[in-house]
Amino acid sequence: MKHVVVIGGGVAGMEASAKLSEMGVAVSIVEKADKLGGKLNRWDRLFPNSRPASDLLAKLQSGMGKDIRKYVNAEVSSVRQSLKQFDIALSNGEDFKADAILISTGFDVFDAHRKEEYGYGIYDNVITSADLEKTFRKGETLKTASGKKPQRVGIIHCVGSRDEKAGNNYCSKVCCITAVKQAIEIKEQNPEAEVFCFYMDLRMYDRHFETIYKEAQVKHGIQFIRGRLSEAFENADGSVMLKAEDTLLGKPLKINVDMVVLMAGMVPSSGNRVKEQLNLTVAEDGFFNVADAHYESSGTNVPGVFVAGACTGPKTMENTINEARSAALAIKEYLR
């Protein structure tokens, strides 16, 4: 029986493992955290339909039968190619041979501390989209540092994305729709609150996104201001003053908000250390190169090594799952 090692037990890794296993391939999945599911564990509700993240996770878990060997709290410590096989050693002392490798190491959330001018970690009422999602997941109401319901919230798009200075010139693709989703959720919790989204471009590219955006404007009265946040200052009462240009009016703009939510983008995963040992190439954005951008998005520059999910760039969960299945097929073909 052919053996595939899947590195990364998030959405892509789980779905690919399930499909490979269904096709009669022996699968071992390696996850550095203490459980499978990756970033999906951190979501409360998912766009575009507000479905609970736990629901999708349960679906993915149902595919993780006992035939699949699961290694959590484990990382790949070394990997070496010998002829058509790979020798893989894990940090927990396990080692095995694999006929193919799937890399599904995903992404890291951009560290918002790096945009010091936005005050994350410095001002009390500046949080990230990931922090807000955590609040929602715990079933809690959004509160300021002093425990009050925020009456005004500013949402900042493109934090660490499309930002040459931060070293990320690319768009993280999911933050615009996440901003709109979270803005609506803030309004649902507190209809009296005013929510302002500061954006450079609104990228509502996928199915249903435009509808959600319109709902945000028409039903919830969320205001969209085209202009990138240039500075944030903390007031004595803990509220934050934001300065941007309203670029559609060509005027500078100033607003005091009770809370700021930074839409932190996606960066290449720090778990990508296998790339040196396998001589895999990455593009200038730091994400893995694929064999053929149009026709072979699961392949890499090394035969037998495949990729799926956000390790080849920011993408939605839907695309990640599709890629995982596509990679499973490509691996199955390769092993024939």
Next chain:
Amino acid sequence: MNNFGYTITRDRQIDFDKLPRDIYRELCQKEPSVKACISCGTCGATCSAAQFTDFSLRKYILLLRRGDHKEVAQNIDKCMFCGKCQLACPMGVNTRNVIHSIQQIITSNLITLNENAGI
């Protein structure tokens, strides 16, 4: 008194804490479709008045959203109600009624507006 040629420049900044946004709220009640405006500018490109004046419905809606009504009050009467903008609007905003409603609100609030704007 000597005139040294100095003038005081007014602050151009949009200050959300100072500007009143009740006019936009009233407009949303009179013509709710205005909430769907995405500032694309299609209305302005087809506008008959915009060819000869600086009339821009996109800009006036935005200014009202920000609470800055002075420029709107000065210019809103330049519309000729030809209705081309309404045909062109991709979001189905009832632009003619938006403009008509702005005119009504501005007329009925003129004194308060002028006081707020320091006129």
